[in-house]
Amino acid sequence: MTKEKLVLIGNGMAGIRTIEEILKRDPDRFEITVFGKESHPNYNRIALSSVLQGDSSVEDIILNDYDWYENNGIKLYTGDPVVKVDKRRKKIHSKNGIVCEYDHLIFATGSNPFMLPLPGADKEGVIAFRDIKDCETMIETSKHYKKAAVIGGGLLGLEAARGLLNLNMETEVIHIFDYLMERQLDAPASDMLRRDLEEQGMRFHMSKQTEMIKGKDRVEGLKFKDGSFLEADLVVMAVGIKPNIELASDTGLKTERAIVVNDYMETSAKDIYAVGECAEHNGIAYGLVAPLYEQGKVLADHLCSKETEGYHGSLMYTKLKVSGVDLFSAGQFQDEEDTRAIRVHDEFEGIYKKVVVKDNKVVGSVLYGDTSDSPRLLDMMKKGQDISDMNKAVILPSEDENSSGESPVISMEDDEQICDCNGVCKGEIVEAINNDGLSTVADVTKHTNAGRSCGGCKPLVSDLLSATLGDEAVSNQKEPMCGCTDLSHDEVSEAIKEKQLSFTREVMNVLGWESEEGCSKCRPAINYYLGLNKPEEYEDDHTSRFINERVHANIQNDGTYSVVPRMYGGVTDPDQLRKIADTADKYEVPMLKVTGGQRIDMLGVNKEDLPSIWKDLGMNSGYAYAKSIRTVKTCVGEDFCRFGTQDSIGMGIQIEKKFERLNTPHKVKMAVSACPRNCAESGIKDIGIVGVEGAWEMYVGGNGGVDLRGGDLFCKIETGEELLDTMSAFLQYYREDARYLERTSHWVERVGLDHIRSVILEDEEKRKQLIENMERALRARPKDPWAEVTENEAKQKELYEKKQLEVIQ
Numbered sequence: 001m002t003k004e005k006l007v008l009i010g011n012g013m014a015g016i017r018t019i020e021e022i023l024k025r026d027p028d029r030f031e032i033t034v035f036g037k038e039s040h041p042n043y044n045r046i047a048l049s050s051v052l053q054g055d056s057s058v059e060d061i062i063l064n065d066y067d068w069y070e071n072n073g074i075k076l077y078t079g080d081p082v083v084k085v086d087k088r089r090k091k092i093h094s095k096n097g098i099v100c101e102y103d104h105l106i107f108a109t110g111s112n113p114f115m116l117p118l119p120g121a122d123k124e125g126v127i128a129f130r131d132i133k134d135c136e137t138m139i140e141t142s143k144h145y146k147k148a149a150v151i152g153g154g155l156l157g158l159e160a161a162r163g164l165l166n167l168n169m170e171t172e173v174i175h176i177f178d179y180l181m182e183r184q185l186d187a188p189a190s191d192m193l194r195r196d197l198e199e200q201g202m203r204f205h206m207s208k209q210t211e212m213i214k215g216k217d218r219v220e221g222l223k224f225k226d227g228s229f230l231e232a233d234l235v236v237m238a239v240g241i242k243p244n245i246e247l248a249s250d251t252g253l254k255t256e257r258a259i260v261v262n263d264y265m266e267t268s269a270k271d272i273y274a275v276g277e278c279a280e281h282n283g284i285a286y287g288l289v290a291p292l293y294e295q296g297k298v299l300a301d302h303l304c305s306k307e308t309e310g311y312h313g314s315l316m317y318t319k320l321k322v323s324g325v326d327l328f329s330a331g332q333f334q335d336e337e338d339t340r341a342i343r344v345h346d347e348f349e350g351i352y353k354k355v356v357v358k359d360n361k362v363v364g365s366v367l368y369g370d371t372s373d374s375p376r377l378l379d380m381m382k383k384g385q386d387i388s389d390m391n392k393a394v395i396l397p398s399e400d401e402n403s404s405g406e407s408p409v410i411s412m413e414d415d416e417q418i419c420d421c422n423g424v425c426k427g428e429i430v431e432a433i434n435n436d437g438l439s440t441v442a443d444v445t446k447h448t449n450a451g452r453s454c455g456g457c458k459p460l461v462s463d464l465l466s467a468t469l470g471d472e473a474v475s476n477q478k479e480p481m482c483g484c485t486d487l488s489h490d491e492v493s494e495a496i497k498e499k500q501l502s503f504t505r506e507v508m509n510v511l512g513w514e515s516e517e518g519c520s521k522c523r524p525a526i527n528y529y530l531g532l533n534k535p536e537e538y539e540d541d542h543t544s545r546f547i548n549e550r551v552h553a554n555i556q557n558d559g560t561y562s563v564v565p566r567m568y569g570g571v572t573d574p575d576q577l578r579k580i581a582d583t584a585d586k587y588e589v590p591m592l593k594v595t596g597g598q599r600i601d602m603l604g605v606n607k608e609d610l611p612s613i614w615k616d617l618g619m620n621s622g623y624a625y626a627k628s629i630r631t632v633k634t635c636v637g638e639d640f641c642r643f644g645t646q647d648s649i650g651m652g653i654q655i656e657k658k659f660e661r662l663n664t665p666h667k668v669k670m671a672v673s674a675c676p677r678n679c680a681e682s683g684i685k686d687i688g689i690v691g692v693e694g695a696w697e698m699y700v701g702g703n704g705g706v707d708l709r710g711g712d713l714f715c716k717i718e719t720g721e722e723l724l725d726t727m728s729a730f731l732q733y734y735r736e737d738a739r740y741l742e743r744t745s746h747w748v749e750r751v752g753l754d755h756i757r758s759v760i761l762e763d764e765e766k767r768k769q770l771i772e773n774m775e776r777a778l779r780a781r782p783k784d785p786w787a788e789v790t791e792n793e794a795k796q797k798e799l800y801e802k803k804q805l806e807v808i809q
């Protein structure tokens, strides 16, 4: 039977949740194609706040990785926005020229941040906070500049400001009203919030209107309408959002503030639907995920011909994701003529609670300092519960009545919601815990979606696990490697060693994997642990590798690849440069870029050209795509620099040649500087070497990326030979002890520098063993992967022939 063609425009939270709901209902019904403007798979936009605040990495917040699309037969085009919809022919056109037919078309194009049209708003350093790029810009800016200004004291502005404080920037918030978050809070709660945030170091400029952004090319400050001026190196605008409806209006769909939809998320055009922030239902365009996910369920029912009552609007409720601040706001929280309120205000404890009542029903609430009543109040609001017979103390129990120490989940009814973002009730979670044998919060999230968005409900989920299984069962819980197994990384790696397992399928069978094929989390990890255990015998399973490692090149946002040849120690010569230039000319490589790792990146290469480019270059792979040794950056050192005390280039080249092509749990970057001026940035590398008079200092666990971390001084070593031995022992211990995908920076923090020192510097036996194991691993390394491909026609056919370009990326 031919499948109906379903095209989704917008690879964001609402659109992909709708696809997940469709797959749950009728997985084989549609041939699904997704177009996304951003060059990432679907990620948790909400968690950008936690990336900025340093609690997660970009990798942690991916909701559906590339393999998910592939495994569900979904064709994904990232970095390729739809630019035209031909309603008559039922076709869409993408920016990169892809034309795709549809039977059903979903708009889920979200919103754009609203940028105040101020003079100077186009200067460098003026940004929004909406996507991964914005987040990365803020993190990068904080490395070079000190003063940040956030315009807008709403949810987004305050979460951005907290993140900027964490990045050590002096942070000023400019707000147009005289109290913060006026759309969610009343004056007393807002005052308490402001005081708490001031204590955290935020500074506020209230009732201020920005007139212009000053500066030459880059922002230098803000001028306000009252004539005052504030210096700033970075300006983040967080003054609301504008639904992204340009394409919809060009298509002729009815739009007002957003794309107008009916109760079944149908737009004014046949077979075209809209969900998410770009949709407007009954005059409301929502800007929080809970309503958007409700819309997704309705649209999935409708498209899969399931019975549905339709979408009838949602109650809005929010929490601020700033640590140290407990705040909840829902519904109609301001006093009106026809409302009355129950209030508790404890200035000593910093607690404020207000419940607004209208026609004997709770219609809104603001809680500050203690939000434990929020699930119950929300439930009352949703059910429209009549409270005329209820005692005030039952609606808002006093602290004494509330202070049994018992978690609020205990007294919740089964139909009360625990996860507001995803609409998951207590009963549903308890049933999943009991029926599916769940024992961790991660299990619950995987099975029910509870906790998968803002994460605010995770403490309640954890309490519910304890209440259902008993404290002991839960305290013994560990983080499983992935949803296919209950075993942790350490247990899997240990079992491979103990049982001397030899290949992926065997591991899965012997260790009782839940899914036959494994998933994109466990397969690469198992492949790594197997190679670690039997370096000489194990044959790498390339099907378990991530796409970049499978094809030995990094995929770019437009579907092309980058080629980075190895340049040992960042040193090149005219011959290499000529080869690179000739190859770039021959294959019309659109960009050559010098990388931070001191080599040359050839960007924009077509996949089918990769093998011949590698052949023409005749250089080794730089492994820029791999969980392996990447670069050894060097400064010019004693031969040329008047401060140099050591031969940094020579040492860098020796290190790179010794450890190249070695598999590691995550990428490993190194650097050698010949004096403490540190021109090669040794302080932010996994291993950084610094020359001092008559010796080398070795730093470990540095990271210059999102999780910025200065390396720790590990030891001081006199000879080059001893340095290489100590590096061998350190790298091998990292390879054996760290979990797959754990950077050295996280590993060093988890196990502790003292412990690593005691193993490598104090335990002679263990050090010797580690160095021997490293030598075994180095001897067993495969040859250069580019050379292997250029000599292997079958591989070229399998991986690089043009038809492969159609493969989902």
Ligand SMILES: Cc1cc2nc3c(=O)[nH]c(=O)nc-3n(C[C@H](O)[C@H](O)[C@H](O)COP(=O)(O)OP(=O)(O)OC[C@H]3O[C@@H](n4cnc5c(N)ncnc54)[C@H](O)[C@@H]3O)c2cc1C
Binding pocket: 009, 010, 011, 012, 013, 014, 015, 035, 036, 037, 038, 045, 046, 047, 048, 049, 080, 081, 082, 083, 108, 109, 110, 111, 129, 130, 131, 156, 159, 244, 247, 275, 276, 277, 278, 286, 287, 288, 289, 290, 292, 319, 321, 421, 454
């Ligand atoms: C920092 C931050 C924190 C947040 N915190 C919370 C929170 O705690 N709780 C909460 O409920 N909500 C929160 N939100 C809001 C929430 O993230 C959004 O409501 C939600 O992401 C909207 O989902 P969406 O799919 O409608 O839009 P989006 O997630 O924006 O997805 C739309 C996608 O469509 C793409 N697109 C647009 N035009 C095209 C085109 N022509 N072709 C192809 N692709 C296109 C866009 O690039 C985008 O990737 C937060 C938002 C931010 C920015």
Ligand SMILES: NC(=O)c1ccc[n+]([C@@H]2O[C@H](COP(=O)([O-])OP(=O)(O)OC[C@H]3O[C@@H](n4cnc5c(N)ncnc54)[C@H](O)[C@@H]3O)[C@@H](O)[C@H]2O)c1
Binding pocket: 116, 151, 152, 153, 154, 155, 156, 157, 159, 174, 175, 176, 177, 180, 181, 182, 183, 208, 209, 210, 238, 239, 240, 241, 286, 287, 288, 318, 319, 320, 321
């Ligand atoms: N925790 C959460 O739930 C959360 C977190 C972040 C973002 N979001 C969502 O993301 C979207 C964007 O958030 P937002 O905070 O930008 O929108 P918002 O509309 O909620 O708040 C914008 C704030 O900017 C202020 N403002 C407007 N013009 C201004 C000006 N010229 N100068 C100074 N202040 C000005 C407004 O008074 C308002 O308080 C919203 O839909 C929000 O719900 C939610």
Ligand code: SF4
Binding pocket: 635, 636, 637, 638, 641, 642, 643, 644, 645, 648, 673, 674, 675, 676, 677, 678, 679, 680
């Ligand atoms: S690190 Fe020292 S030796 Fe190396 S280039 Fe810089 S100043 Fe010169």
Ligand code: FES
Binding pocket: 418, 419, 420, 421, 422, 450, 451, 452, 453, 454, 455, 456, 457, 458
């Ligand atoms: S309440 Fe946001 S993820 Fe559960």
